Amino acid sequence: MANKTAPLLIAIGASLWGIIGVFVTYLYEMGFTPIQVVAIRVLTAAIFMSTYLLFKNRHLFKIKPRDSRYFIGTGIISIVLFNWCLFSSMEESSISIAFILLYTAPAFVTILSRILFKESLTFRKVTALLITLVGCSLVIGIFSNSAESLSLYGLIIGLGSGFFYALYSIFGKAALSKYDSLTVTVYTFLFASVAIVPFSGLGSMVATFTNLKVWGLVIGLGFLSTMLPFIFYTKGLHHVESSRASIIATIEPVVASFIGFFIFNETLSLWQYIGMILVISSVIIVQESKKRKGAQPLYHKAEA
Template identity: 30%
Template sequence: MESDRLGVGLIFVSAVGFGTLGIFGKLGANAGLSNATMLVFRFVIATAVAWAYLLTTGSLRPLRGRNLLVGLGLGALGYATMSGLYFLGLEFMSAGLVAIILYTYPAFVVLLSVAFLDERVTWKTILALGLALGGVALITGANPANADPVGVGILLFAALVYASYITVSRATLADVESSTLTAHVMPAAGVSLAVLGTMQGTLSVPSGITEWSIIVGLGLVATALPIFTFFAGLSRIQASRASIVSTVEPVFTVALGALLLDEVVTLTTVVGGAIVLSGVILLQRG
């Protein structure tokens, strides 16, 4: 039970960290940083932190064989692909609608977990999933009338990719330490995104204190911390539960947007956040 609560807590911390990604992204865009630059250098910073931690603690255990291929694949194919599809989806629809379609991924995780991880799904899991999806819809203010069929297809595929990433990660963590897996996933994602950014001609090196401050924040707060804690939490609880707890991420993104960027928060948004949190509390008591 103690390990279970710690797992939920770690996933919660991870969601808070990932919730800062949109804030740093907006600050970076305002500072003139391209998406490619922010995506690549966030992983450069995070990778440096991960490997420094493993070296200083004497826990460096480089992956080999199948686990090495899986770890690199999770970063280069899983995380990087999902990130690329997310930004591509933004070209077709509003950020709110993109968010609600992407956040269907917990439903995919539940299905994949039952099929491949032999996880048992209870009525509380299904209810919590419904609350989480409904709450996210209210938070993002998504309007289905503005849904572009191509964009919907792209985002549903992104959700499936991310769900597969979580499911494979959960299976891999049965044999690999969470910190070790983190240290292999991040550089693989960074290299994949660097190749894509170079091909597009949008990758550049940050300059000045402001740009580097944003990049460091992205690397530490929005990448290294949440990925470390996500894998650590995922190794302790079911993948289906972890994905549902992660839906608190947009709650913190909206809250931080209001505090730091003076973004408007409506009553509907507050209600949506409360519904998401109620789903997480239901899981914790389950």
């Protein structure tokens, strides 16, 4: 039964990641800035995940002080900057475009892995990179003169979210060789919280937290779109290989696009929808390549 429900759990987890735009957009409307929303997400996620780990297996909290450098990489360099770029991209463009540019992460992982780990660039990988390039060109509105075309700043921060998310796989590879994925995730959010919360300006928003709607959005962001999808995805990953799980997780930008369309009336041009399909296709091509080799991919959502 577990094997049959595993793909569904992964799909649910990816879908919950996909609805994050709802909470982010409404927090913007309440007066929060992108950096404050990042601070809210990492802090609430750190609290929820730490509590979960405390009850599940408190021994997983043990790490060696010298290994803190791994979590500076995953938490500060990757998660903080990735979330800031993603949330800023939502504000600058749209939820749909932000999530598609985020999905350039596998392409960045492929390039970085070639440079840092000397991994081979196969025909399938090169093909996937080219498809990603074409897809992104269409998504940013290269063939569109409409309002949906993306500014240079929007493009840079959108690609930045993919790049910094990709760095998580690079830094996380070393950390996961020594620690459980739960340990890595908890310390990633703890380090991220320590790095950004004091400088986020959340103190100036204290009065806003008297609004129950804000607390609903905060819990939705930290629990519904961060902790729960991690648990569902990880549970499903125990019974489904990572490459297949990554392919199932491409439902995330699809859900994000539906959210943008039905809730916030976001629309894209035909060329942009074609670009979206191409970017998702490139992710599938890369993961299928790794699946055939029997390797575990560096990029999968369970660790983010």
